[in-house]
Amino acid sequence: MPRSKKDAPQKRKPAARKTGVMGKGRTPVKVKSAKEAGKSRAEGIRLFTLAGRPSKQDFIKVYGPNGPKLTWAQRSEAGVPAEKFQAALAAKQSGR
Secondary structure: OOHHHHOOOOOOOOOOOOOOOEOOOOOEOOOOOHHHHHHHHHHHHHHHHHOOOOOHHHHHHHHOOOHHHOOHHHHHHOOOOHHHHHHHHHHHHHOO
């Protein structure tokens, strides 16, 4: 390393280690294990299939502009669970 660069300040902060990741509140952030993440993903895919594999536009029609960003639990709280999605979509399309 050239001498001129030894005394220069760092340009970026070093990456945080995964074992000690700290959130904004300075408390450790919980990192899901691979099994937990796989179970959550599988449940989301199951509900997506149960809802009839809707497109992004279908989510927007039923839940509004934030529909694609919501989780299935949030969509259920909004009043339309995955089991009733197709009925709600049909009601929205017929009400044009």
